[in-house]
Amino acid sequence: MAKAPTVEDVAAHAGVSRQTVSNVLNTPEIVRPATKERVLEAIDALGYRRHAAARRLRLRRSSTIGIRLDPYVGGISGVVLDRFVHAITEHASERGMRMLVYAARDTDEELARLSELWEGSEIDAAIITGTFRDDPRVGHLDAEGLPFVSFGRPWGEDDIADPRHLWVDVDGAAGTRAATQHALGAGGHVTFFGWPSGSGTGDDRERGWQEAIRDAAARGGRLIAEDSVPQARAAMEAALSAGLETDALVCASDSLAVGALLALADARRVLPVIGFDNTPTAEALGFSSVEQRPEDVATAVLELLMGPTGDVVAPRRLEAGSAHALIAPELVVR
Amino acid sequence: MAKAPTVEDVAAHAGVSRQTVSNVLNTPEIVRPATKERVLEAIDALGYRRHAAARRLRLRRSSTIGIRLDPYVGGISGVVLDRFVHAITEHASERGMRMLVYAARDTDEELARLSELWEGSEIDAAIITGTFRDDPRVGHLDAEGLPFVSFGRPWGEDDIADPRHLWVDVDGAAGTRAATQHALGAGGHVTFFGWPSGSGTGDDRERGWQEAIRDAAARGGRLIAEDSVPQARAAMEAALSAGLETDALVCASDSLAVGALLALADARRVLPVIGFDNTPTAEALGFSSVEQRPEDVATAVLELLMGPTGDVVAPRRLEAGSAHALIAPELVVR
DNA sequence: AGCAGAAATTTGAACGATCAAACTCTGCGT
DNA sequence: ACGCAGAGTTTGATCGTTCAAATTTCTGCT
Numbered sequence: 001m002a003k004a005p006t007v008e009d010v011a012a013h014a015g016v017s018r019q020t021v022s023n024v025l026n027t028p029e030i031v032r033p034a035t036k037e038r039v040l041e042a043i044d045a046l047g048y049r050r051h052a053a054a055r056r057l058r059l060r061r062s063s064t065i066g067i068r069l070d071p072y073v074g075g076i077s078g079v080v081l082d083r084f085v086h087a088i089t090e091h092a093s094e095r096g097m098r099m100l101v102y103a104a105r106d107t108d109e110e111l112a113r114l115s116e117l118w119e120g121s122e123i124d125a126a127i128i129t130g131t132f133r134d135d136p137r138v139g140h141l142d143a144e145g146l147p148f149v150s151f152g153r154p155w156g157e158d159d160i161a162d163p164r165h166l167w168v169d170v171d172g173a174a175g176t177r178a179a180t181q182h183a184l185g186a187g188g189h190v191t192f193f194g195w196p197s198g199s200g201t202g203d204d205r206e207r208g209w210q211e212a213i214r215d216a217a218a219r220g221g222r223l224i225a226e227d228s229v230p231q232a233r234a235a236m237e238a239a240l241s242a243g244l245e246t247d248a249l250v251c252a253s254d255s256l257a258v259g260a261l262l263a264l265a266d267a268r269r270v271l272p273v274i275g276f277d278n279t280p281t282a283e284a285l286g287f288s289s290v291e292q293r294p295e296d297v298a299t300a301v302l303e304l305l306m307g308p309t310g311d312v313v314a315p316r317r318l319e320a321g322s323a324h325a326l327i328a329p330e331l332v333v334r
Numbered sequence: 335m336a337k338a339p340t341v342e343d344v345a346a347h348a349g350v351s352r353q354t355v356s357n358v359l360n361t362p363e364i365v366r367p368a369t370k371e372r373v374l375e376a377i378d379a380l381g382y383r384r385h386a387a388a389r390r391l392r393l394r395r396s397s398t399i400g401i402r403l404d405p406y407v408g409g410i411s412g413v414v415l416d417r418f419v420h421a422i423t424e425h426a427s428e429r430g431m432r433m434l435v436y437a438a439r440d441t442d443e444e445l446a447r448l449s450e451l452w453e454g455s456e457i458d459a460a461i462i463t464g465t466f467r468d469d470p471r472v473g474h475l476d477a478e479g480l481p482f483v484s485f486g487r488p489w490g491e492d493d494i495a496d497p498r499h500l501w502v503d504v505d506g507a508a509g510t511r512a513a514t515q516h517a518l519g520a521g522g523h524v525t526f527f528g529w530p531s532g533s534g535t536g537d538d539r540e541r542g543w544q545e546a547i548r549d550a551a552a553r554g555g556r557l558i559a560e561d562s563v564p565q566a567r568a569a570m571e572a573a574l575s576a577g578l579e580t581d582a583l584v585c586a587s588d589s590l591a592v593g594a595l596l597a598l599a600d601a602r603r604v605l606p607v608i609g610f611d612n613t614p615t616a617e618a619l620g621f622s623s624v625e626q627r628p629e630d631v632a633t634a635v636l637e638l639l640m641g642p643t644g645d646v647v648a649p650r651r652l653e654a655g656s657a658h659a660l661i662a663p664e665l666v667v668r
Numbered sequence: 669a670g671c672a673g674a675a676a677t678t679t680g681a682a683c684g685a686t687c688a689a690a691c692t693c694t695g696c697g698t
Numbered sequence: 699a700c701g702c703a704g705a706g707t708t709t710g711a712t713c714g715t716t717c718a719a720a721t722t723t724c725t726g727c728t
Contacts (some may be wrong), residue, residue, distance in 0.1 A: 007683075016678090017676085017677065017678050017679080018679090019677070019678065019679080020676085020677060020678080023676090023677085030675080030677095031677090031678075032675085032676065032677090035676080035677085054683090055684095056683095057683050057684065057685090058682080058683055058685090060683075092678075
C-alpha cells in the first residue's frame with residue numbers, strides 16, 4: 001500500500017502550490033474556476049483525503065463530540081440512553097462530526113476523562129447525561145471552557161432558566177399527562193405507579209398525572225416502588241391484596257409497568273397499564289408506553305451545539321429562550 | 335483560561351530541553367533520576383498534559399478503535415451489541431485506548447467511513463460486527479492494511495480457520511446444548527424454536543440442540559419463525575392448535591421465547607421456555623436464557639488486537655490457533 | 669502603453685510532539 | 699595526561715495542514 005498522498009502531492013500533480021489546494025478545499029470561492037477544476041481532478045486522480053490528525057493540530061479542532069457510556073447496569077432503563085447514542089451518532093455523522101465514547105465509573109472520573117480529552121484536542125464538545133441536583137459537572141466544564149449540552153435538565157432551581165447552560169430534556173409531565181388522559185377512558189380512577197420522591201425526573205412524571213387527574217376532576221392514588229421489576233411486582237401484589245380499586249395504571253417506567261403486569265397476571269386481574277420509555281419489552285409484551293423520542297433529543301442537542309445547520313461547534317449563544325429544548329414525548333398506544 | 339502548557343514550557347520550567355521531557359514521558363529509564371524528578375515536578379506544577387493531536391500526527395497513531403453503531407432497529411436483539419459496546423469501551427479505557435463510534439446505513443457506507451477514518455489517522459483498528467457469508471469487508475480492510483477483529487465468525491467455509499482474519503465469536507451451539515440438556519430435566523421431548531435455515535448463527539444454535547438430543551437419545555421437533563415477537567407468537571399458536579406435544583422449548587432468541595410464552599399464556603399452558611441473549615426482557619419476565627457474555631467477548635477482542643497486556647495495537651500475528659476466540663456462553667436459569 | 673488596485677497564487681511559519689543524530693560529560697584504563 | 703566508551707542530554711528535522719504575509723497575475727481605465 002503506497003503512502004497516502006498529501007496536499008503537496010496533489011499540488012505537484014495539478015501544477016499549483018500547497019495553499020491553492022488547501023483553498024480549493026476550504027475556501028473554493030477564492031480560487032479561479034479553471035484552477036479549481038484542475039485541482040479537483042488531481043484530488044480525484046490521486047485519491048487524496050485530508051489527514052485529520054494534521055488538521056486537528058493546526059486548527060485545534062477535532063470535529064468530535066464526547067459522550068459517556070455508563071457501565072452497563074442491566075435492566076430496562078439503560079435502553080433509552082443507548083437509543084439516544086445511536087441517534088446522535090447518526091446525526092453527528094451527517095454533520096461531519098464524530099462521536100467518541102468513553103467510560104467512567106463516577107462523576108470525578110468522568111470529569112478527569114473529559115478534561116484530558118478536551119485539553120488534548122480530542123473533542124470539541126461533550127454531551128453529559130443523567131443530570132442531578134447541583135451537578136458538579138456543569139461548573140467544572142464551564143470553568144474549563146468545554147462546550148457542552150446536557151440531556152436532562154439541571155434540577156437545581158437556580159439555573160434551570162440560565163441560558164449559559166444548554167440542555168435538552170423530555171417533558172416527562174406531558175408524557176404522563178397524555179397517558180393519564182388516555183387511561184381515563186377506562187374509568188374515573190387512575191393510579192400513578194412511581195418512584196420514591198426526590199428525583200427530579202420522577203417528580204416531574206408524577207406531576208403530569210396529578211395535573212391530568214385534577215383537570216378531569218377524576219380520582220386517583222399513588223403507588224411507590226424502586227425501579228426494578230421484582231420490587232414493583234411486590235408493591236403491586238401488596239396493593240392488590242390490600243384491596244386496590246382502580247381503573248388503570250400510569251407508570252413512571254416500563255420496569256414498574258412490567259412488575260405491575262406480572263402481579264396482575266398472578267391475581268388473574270386485567271387492567272390497562274401504561275409504561276414509560278417504550279422499551280423493547282413494552283413492545284414485546286404489547287402494553288402502551290410513553291416514547292421519549294431519542295431521535296428528536298439528538299437533533300435538538302446538535303442544534304444547540306452547532307446551530308441549526310452549522311458544521312462546527314458554534315460559540316455558545318447566550319440569549320435566553322434559545323438555550324433549552326423540551327421535547328414532547330409521544331404516547332404509543334397498544 | 336491560559337493556554338495549555340507544552341513540552342517546551344515544562345522544559346523551561348525544569349531547566350532542561352524538550353526532548354528530555356519527552357524522554358521522561360516515553361522512556362523514563364534513560365533519564366537520570368535527579369533530572370526526572372525535576373521534570374516530573376515541573377509537569378505537576380504546570381499541569382501539563384500531552385497534546386493528543388500532535389502525538390497522532392507525529393506517531394501516526396491515534397490510540398483509537400472504531401466501531402459501527404448500527405441504526406437502532408428496535409426489538410430485542412440489538413441489546414447484545416449495545417452491551418458489547420459498553421464492555422469494549424470500558425476495557426479499552428483501561429488500556430489507554432479510545433472508542434470512536436460511527437454510523438453507516440450499509441456495508442459500502444461502512445467501508446467508506448472506515449477508509450476515511452483510517453487514512454486520516456483517526457483510528458488504529460476497527461471492530462466489525464455481524465459478519466456474513468463472503469463478507470466483502472474482510473478483503474477490503476485487509477487490502478487497506480487496517481487491523482481489525484470481527485465479532486462474529488466469517489461464515490464462508492474457506493477462511494474460518496485462516497489465521498489472517500482475527501475473530502471472536504460466541505459458541506452458540508454450546509449455548510443451546512447446555513439449554514437443551516437443562517430442559518431435558520423436564521422430560522424427554524424438547525422442541526427447538528429457531529429461525530429459517532441459512533443464517534450461520536441460527537444454524538449453529540440449532541446444531542447445539544440437535545447434538546444434545548442425539549447424545550441423550552431423546553426426542554424433539556423443530557419450530558420455525560422469523561425473529562419477531564408477533565411472528566413467533568403466531569407460529570407457536572399454530573403449533574399448539576395443531577396439537578404440539580413437548581416438554582420444553584429451547585429458542586434461538588429471546589424474541590422467539592417471548593412470542594412462545596405469550597402464545598402459551600393464551601392457551602393456558604405452562605412449559606419451560608429457554609431463550610437466547612439474556613436480554614432485559616428475559617430478566618424482567620423471569621425466563622431462563624443463554625447469556626452471551628459480551629464482557630468476555632470484549633476482553634478477547636482487545637487481546638487479539640493488542641496482545642495480552644499491550645497498550646498499542648500490535649502487528650497482526652499470523653500463527654494459527656491464536657487468531658480466534660470462541661467464547662462459551664452461560665445458561666442463566668430462572 | 670502604463671498604472672493602480674483587485675484578484676489569484678505562492679512562500680514562510682506555526683501547531684506540539686517525537687525521532688535521529690550530534691553533542692557534552694563522567695569515569696576508567698593506559 | 700590522554701583517549702575512549704557509554705550514559706545523558708540537546709539540536710535539527712519531520713508529520714500534514716492552514717494562517718498570514720509576500721508576491722505574482724489579471725482587469726479596467728486613462
